[in-house]
Amino acid sequence: MTDVTPALAREAWRLAEPLHAMIYFAPEVRERFAALGVPAGTDYFASRGAALGPVGPAPVVATFYNFNPALVARALPAAWEIVTPAAALAARLDAAGAALTRGLGDAVGSPEMAEAAELARRAAESAGAYAAGRALFAAHADLDWPQAPHLVLWHAQTLLREFRGDGHLAALLVAGVSGLQSIILHAASGKANAGFLRSSRGWSTEQWADEAAALRERGLLTGDELSDQGRALRDGLEADTDRLAAPAYQVLGADGAARLAELARPLSRTLVKAGFLAPAMPPRR
Template sequence: MTIPSSLLSAGRRCQRVLEGIHVFTYFTPETAREFAAFGVEDGHARYFAERAGAMGRVGAGAVTAAFHVFKHELVARHVPVAWERVTPEEAVTARLRACDAALRRIFGDEAVASPEIAEAAELALRAAEAGERASRPLYAAQADQPVPDAPHLALWHAATMLREHRGGGHLAALAGAGLDPVEALVSHAAGREGSALSRRLLRTRGWSAEELEGGARRLRERGLFTADGTLTPAGAALRRDVEEATDRLDAGPWEHLGPEGTERLTELAEGLAARIAAAGGSPTGAPRATGGSAES
């Protein structure tokens, strides 16, 4: 069955808004304090433990595979060393405690129990339950976690599932387009026109300047990149094709939720995400799903 393009684009837009509700936990002081209590203070170590915790005590190879664009040597410096300080189970609960504290700080104790947040949580969970586990280890691991009772935490949980679901499809689309991790990063950054976020993506994934230039050279050889570091029309078309393929692979949750539910969830999430961003919950350097999909 062909899914209408209007629903695919609506799903991408909804996911982009929900990203602001998911991603903020990586950058709140509450998260830093929770992990510092276990002796995990390095930013990379905290990120790997926080995001990979739901998968259990996996090794560096599994994290590299699931996270895709981080250099394996960078991952291996922190995993499994991080598990000597914080267990995966502790990382999962610490992440949830930090989310609870941060959302209560941003919205207030009464607001986190508002009908709007409860409605958004119900809609997001309905979408998230229709995701596919196959080839999506981060989504599958998050889906195996119990749904929190509190609506604001249930909303974050569902937003995280949806983020990882789209991300898993995005990695498949990148592979289908013949883009290796470095080429994916470089072409993504070029598509963002040199934004501060893009520069941080290039700096923090562990690749050397020579390796990044090697990726740019390979893209130039394919006619996708110009000498001055921008996408050619063919390169821009390839990145559009990747996003459209990601939309199709991510269609299940939005088809299940339906056009009206997707529109309503987007409406509710926009206001919540805007308040989180205004409170500093989505800094420019966040490793987030900009442009619709994650170069995580």
């Protein structure tokens, strides 16, 4: 079995990611949480944070990393007076199933879906051997697996996303980059809108400006753009993230990881073309 390179692991994750990430945009999520009485905005922290249990804001601030603590504190622990973590997880899974069925139609029951789900599950389950230091991944990995193949694929990609994300946070910590600084650098790369990132994460213009100034002092920004040093830092962070994520895919071998990417590509493309990742509501990463 040929080893999975960090680049191939990244490709397998990237091409499957829309199958998970649509959950941050799908109206089915808001509908289900509204029916439970959970306010808009709070539903994000309740749904993704529910795997941690009925926690207050601190564990979510720590593991989500780039949100203003004041924003999180408005949602938690108040959400748990309205809905239990178990009910929040059930609502999220139900919304995922409904959204994927709406977006993919008959493909949710296809042989390709079943094969992709089996490959992704193998990768996600194998990642458990590398769970040390990955709190958000470990919390989600402790949940029961769904039965339907399209939900198995969604849950597996959820685990692989959180596994990768936890590794990314480790790289940011080593580099001395705070949560707010990380999204400022992301915006400066030209890959995201600064105003959108700032508002969706709950930061004020003053807080953003102060941290941008700190990054300029470090030589990482020139004006509002990345300096050469900043680009090198971001490239290094991405390389470290890819390297830390790769162990999850080794169980598949290079052929299996490539096959997962091949199977996920048309499914993800269908969702993207149908607007399932359009920011009708702020995406959270």
